[in-house]
Amino acid sequence: MITLLIRYLNLLTITFGVLIVFSFALAYLFPGDVLTNMSGIVPQSDAQRQALEKAYKLDQSIFSQFWHYLSNLFAGNWGVSFVSQADLLSEIKIAFPATIELTLYALLVAVFIGIPIGFIGGLNHHKPFDFGVVCYSVISYSFPVFWLALIFITIFSLQAGMFPLSGRINLLFDIPHQSGFILLDIFYSNIDNKSAAYIDAFKHLALPTLSIAIVTTAIFIRFARRSIMDVMEMGYIDAAKSRGFTTTQIFFKHGLRNALLPILPLMALQVSTLITNAMVVETIFSWPGIGSWLIQAIYQRDYPAIRMGMLVVSVFVVTLTITIEFLSRAIDPARDRFERVSV
Amino acid sequence: MPLLDIKNLTLEIDAGTERVKALDKVSLTVNEGEIRALVGESGSGKSLIVRSIIGAVPDHWTITADRLTWKGQNLMAMTQEQRRQIMRREIAVVFQDPTSSLDPSATLGDQLEESIPPEFVGSGAFWQKRKQRKEIAISLLHKVGIKDHVSCMNRYPHEIAVDISQKFMIAMALVSEPAILIADDPTRSMESTTKNQILKLLTRLNETKNLGILFVSHDLLAISSMAHTMTVLYCGQTVESGKVRHLHRRPLHPYTRALLDSAPSFQTNLPPKSKLSTLKGTIPTLQHLPIGCRLGPRCPSAKRDCVKVPELRSIQNHTYSCHFPLHMPNSGQGKAKKQNIDKVSAKQEAGQTETKLYQRMPQQASPKSALGQIIEELKGENE
Numbered sequence: 001m002i003t004l005l006i007r008y009l010n011l012l013t014i015t016f017g018v019l020i021v022f023s024f025a026l027a028y029l030f031p032g033d034v035l036t037n038m039s040g041i042v043p044q045s046d047a048q049r050q051a052l053e054k055a056y057k058l059d060q061s062i063f064s065q066f067w068h069y070l071s072n073l074f075a076g077n078w079g080v081s082f083v084s085q086a087d088l089l090s091e092i093k094i095a096f097p098a099t100i101e102l103t104l105y106a107l108l109v110a111v112f113i114g115i116p117i118g119f120i121g122g123l124n125h126h127k128p129f130d131f132g133v134v135c136y137s138v139i140s141y142s143f144p145v146f147w148l149a150l151i152f153i154t155i156f157s158l159q160a161g162m163f164p165l166s167g168r169i170n171l172l173f174d175i176p177h178q179s180g181f182i183l184l185d186i187f188y189s190n191i192d193n194k195s196a197a198y199i200d201a202f203k204h205l206a207l208p209t210l211s212i213a214i215v216t217t218a219i220f221i222r223f224a225r226r227s228i229m230d231v232m233e234m235g236y237i238d239a240a241k242s243r244g245f246t247t248t249q250i251f252f253k254h255g256l257r258n259a260l261l262p263i264l265p266l267m268a269l270q271v272s273t274l275i276t277n278a279m280v281v282e283t284i285f286s287w288p289g290i291g292s293w294l295i296q297a298i299y300q301r302d303y304p305a306i307r308m309g310m311l312v313v314s315v316f317v318v319t320l321t322i323t324i325e326f327l328s329r330a331i332d333p334a335r336d337r338f339e340r341v342s343v
Numbered sequence: 344m345p346l347l348d349i350k351n352l353t354l355e356i357d358a359g360t361e362r363v364k365a366l367d368k369v370s371l372t373v374n375e376g377e378i379r380a381l382v383g384e385s386g387s388g389k390s391l392i393v394r395s396i397i398g399a400v401p402d403h404w405t406i407t408a409d410r411l412t413w414k415g416q417n418l419m420a421m422t423q424e425q426r427r428q429i430m431r432r433e434i435a436v437v438f439q440d441p442t443s444s445l446d447p448s449a450t451l452g453d454q455l456e457e458s459i460p461p462e463f464v465g466s467g468a469f470w471q472k473r474k475q476r477k478e479i480a481i482s483l484l485h486k487v488g489i490k491d492h493v494s495c496m497n498r499y500p501h502e503i504a505v506d507i508s509q510k511f512m513i514a515m516a517l518v519s520e521p522a523i524l525i526a527d528d529p530t531r532s533m534e535s536t537t538k539n540q541i542l543k544l545l546t547r548l549n550e551t552k553n554l555g556i557l558f559v560s561h562d563l564l565a566i567s568s569m570a571h572t573m574t575v576l577y578c579g580q581t582v583e584s585g586k587v588r589h590l591h592r593r594p595l596h597p598y599t600r601a602l603l604d605s606a607p608s609f610q611t612n613l614p615p616k617s618k619l620s621t622l623k624g625t626i627p628t629l630q631h632l633p634i635g636c637r638l639g640p641r642c643p644s645a646k647r648d649c650v651k652v653p654e655l656r657s658i659q660n661h662t663y664s665c666h667f668p669l670h671m672p673n674s675g676q677g678k679a680k681k682q683n684i685d686k687v688s689a690k691q692e693a694g695q696t697e698t699k700l701y702q703r704m705p706q707q708a709s710p711k712s713a714l715g716q717i718i719e720e721l722k723g724e725n726e
Contacts, residue, residue: 235443242397242438243458243515244431253457254446261448333448333499 001330008326015318023311024069030303034058038069040080040088040304082302091305092290092312097180098168099289100316103278105205106212111267114217118224119259123251125229133221141218145277149211149284156207163207166286170204173197208285212277216270223266228259264328268321275317345372346523346555347396350410354391354579356629357403363629365404366391366579367637370655370662373523376553378546380566380587382602383576386626389559390439392576393527396557397436398426414522431460435516439528441508445500451511452496455480458515479518487514488544506537513544523555524548530565538562542569563606567591575599578626578637580652585661595661595668598622598638636665644669 027037035049036042038056043049053059057068072078078088121133157165168182169175175185175197182205186197231237232255240250279291286292290309297305354366366388373379383389394400395411398418411418413429421429438444446454456476463479464472484492487510500508509529516524526545530538546569548554558570566573567587574584575598583596591609594600603609604620624641633639635650642649644667653664 235438235440236446238399239436239438239444239512240446241399242430242434242436243519244427244429246427254449257448258446333450333501 004326004329008322008329012319012322015322016315019311019314019318020070020073021066023307024066026303026307026310030307032303036082037303037307038079040082040085040302042082078308079304081297081305083297083300083305088305088308091293092308094177094180095288095290095293096312096316098182098287099275099278099282099291101181101183102205102208102212102282102287102289103274105209106216106278107271107274109209109213110216110220113213114220115224115260115263117217118221118226119228119256121221122225122228122259123232125232130225133225137218137221137225140214141222143215145211145215146280146284148214149208149281152207152211153284163203164200168204168288169197169201173200208278208281208287212274212281215277216274219270219273220263220267223263224259227262228255231255231259234258261328261332264331265325268324268328271320271324272317275313344415345374346414347371347373347557348410348412349392349396349408352392352395352406352408352411354388354395354400355405355407358629362405363632364579365629366395367652368655369576369579369581371557371574371581371584373555373557375522375555376549377572378549378556378558378570380570380573381557381559381576382561382563382566382573384561384626386578386628387576388579389561389576390527391579393436393525393557393559396525397430397434432519433522435519435521435524437509437512437516437524437526437529439531441505441512441529442500444512445508447500450497450499451503451508452477452480455483455496455511455515455518458518460519463518480514483514483518484511487511487517488540489514504537506533506540509533509537509541510544513541517548517554520552521554523557525557525559527559528561529558530560530562538565545569563602564608567609575602578632580637581655581662581664582638583661583663583665585663589661593670595658595663595670596665597642597644597667597669599663600669601643 027034030037033042035052035056035058038058039052041052043052057065076089078092080087081091117133118137121130124130153165156163164170169186173186173191173196175182175189175191178185178188182201183198186194186201189197191197236254237250240254245253278289279294281287282289282291283295290313294306294309294313296302297309349369349371351368351370352366353364353368355362356365369388369392371379371381371392381389381392395406396418400406406419408419413433416429418426418429445451456473456479459476459479464475467475480496481492484495489495489507489510495503495507495511503511513524513529524545529545530541533541542565545556545558549556549569558566560566570587572585573587573590575582575590575596577598583590583594583599590599591603594603601620601622605622607613607619622641622643627633627637627640636642636645636653639645639649646667648666651666653666655662655664656668657663
């Protein structure tokens with residue numbers, strides 16, 4: 001187990017290293033002045049330029065530049081936005097939790113709705129319910145996310161007026177920014193009508209979460225259905241049947257765990273799709289997350305912001321993917337536990 | 344009363360356009376404390392019989408039987424729940440491949456302990472029950488010959504040798520103290536020393552606990568050393584059954600004879616470097632089953648009557664189904680001939696011709712002369 005942990009930590013560190021090198025290289029690869037790309041400041045005079053070059057060690061070798069970049073990165077000096085001259089770290093600190101929140105809820109919906117539905121469908125293989133499940137998953141899988149989000153807005157916000165159009169919470173509620181997660185922030189805030197704030201926050205969350213979750217749910221349904229169907233045909237299920245266990249006992253003792261084991265690594269693969277979808281949906285719902293923030297940066301050619309945004313998002317995706325991968329390895333006994341011993 | 348009594352069990356499989364009889368009127372009984380061997384080539388439907396008994400049959404397969412009873416209770420008429428109760432306590436099964444019959448994600452100890460019926464564990468708090476379960480499991484492991492229970496119980500199936508897995512399977516099967524153990528080729532893909540251990544274990548269980556065993560295998564040597572009675576299966580039909588001793592000494596069905604002849608260990612006077620006898624051809628696939636006696640095309644003594652399914656006949660508990668049994672030149676033939684004269688239809692004629700062709704072809708040296716002879720013969724028949 002410890003070896004496994006070390007291996008995955010090693011993988012994580014190396015991937016981070018590569019990402020950091022890449023983000024450093026972007027300063028050179030983006031069009032324009034390297035100094036501006038790196039710092040986000042357009043020097044107004046020669047004296048300022050020289051001072052900045054000295055500060056970013058651009059007059060020295062590329063290795064000391066990288067070393068300086070690295071130490072700045074860990075010290076929290078992420079430079080400023082080219083457009084707004086705001087500190088990038090604090091901007092990302094505000095925007096990123098909003099995205100994580102959205103992604104997390106969508107993932108929870110997908111896991112807790114998709115996987116049980118998939119299992120029920122797979123267990124009732126080739127029965128009307130299963131056909132319904134397959135039908136639903138194919139249809140919802142083929143929805144383009146942005147289109148779905150727009151349709152939701154048209155139907156539920158504009159026509160039915162059930163849900164708000166955009167944003168995270170009504171401006172009437174004055175929630176101070178603390179953790180960045182809106183539900184946590186409401187909890188920590190000292191406003192009077194917390195329950196009303198919660199209801200409002202949930203209403204704002206509903207449509208964006210749903211439009212991301214529906215596609216991911218469809219994928220999870222398909223994984224779960226396939227997996228449980230494969231597992232239920234295994235010899236050990238027959239053996240358990242021959243020992244006279246009830247179907248429920250067989251499912252919970254032997255089916256569930258074996259069906260979940262192969263799904264977990266596939267879930268890890270879906271994380272990046274989920275984040276991408278979240279970014280698209282954020283833009284549509286004006287959700288103040290990293291996605292709409294990055295797209296703004298791209299529109300305005302804000303190279304320092306693009307660079308740091310890319311780094312943060314990719315670090316998040318890589319961490320999540322590798323963690324899930326590690327967990328699925330760690331809990332699966334049959335998977336290469338004695339890899340190093342076997343010949 | 345026999346424990347397990349099967350009479351004329353037929354299993355039909357929907358194979359696309361047509362229905363194929365994968366099992367055709369199979370009869371089998373297992374008495375209390377008896378080791379009954381079920382022998383046949385691969386593909387003869389041995390495992391299908393096992394699956395029919397335990398009820399693990401897909402929905403699109405149809406089972407019909409005159410009798411499929413357990414201690415006199417009709418298994419076919421039972422509800423799922425009743426059948427499950429019987430499987431839980433009275434019938435135990437050991438499958439071919441132990442590693443695929445064990446859950447790969449649970450430790451062996453857990454799997455063994457969960458098989459213990461709740462009524463075996465006395466009252467008490469859950470930790471006391473767990474302790475009792477563990478004790479039962481350990482004593483069972485000692486019974487099946489696993490001495491090092493500590494290291495085995497915490498292992499996963501992929502970490503242990505195949506014979507230990509099989510012993511675990513047997514332990515799991517025995518945990519509910521069943522009356523019969525259905526062992527579906529339990530020694531397949533095992534080397535001979537481990538195989539012997541398993542066989543000895545089964546024999547000992549039979550002797551000490553009066554456990555009835557249905558031993559499904561194609562390993563004649565193993566069967567002759569342990570089984571009391573034996574049923575020979577060919578291509579979904581029971582061809583012969585009786586005491587192992589009798590079948591050995593005087594097989595009545597040509598297939599049994601061929602099966603015994605093909606095992607060199609049973610032939611005492613086999614000269615060195617002599618050719619081993621085999622039946623020509625292979626077992627037919629389900630899509631191309633011959634009509635009548637399914638051995639027909641391969642049978643060395645097939646005649647025109649063999650296109651009809653032979654009835655099951657029995658002499659002193661030795662049953663066989665053949666029109667022309669060995670060692671009995673008169674009995675079957677006369678009867679068959681009489682029937683033949685009685686009802687001959689054009690359809691049967693066609694079938695016979697086919698059988699004849701099958702029979703003749705391989706025995707002739709030159710194809711041309713063989714053809715000539717067949718034409719001659721057909722001419723004679725038409726006249």
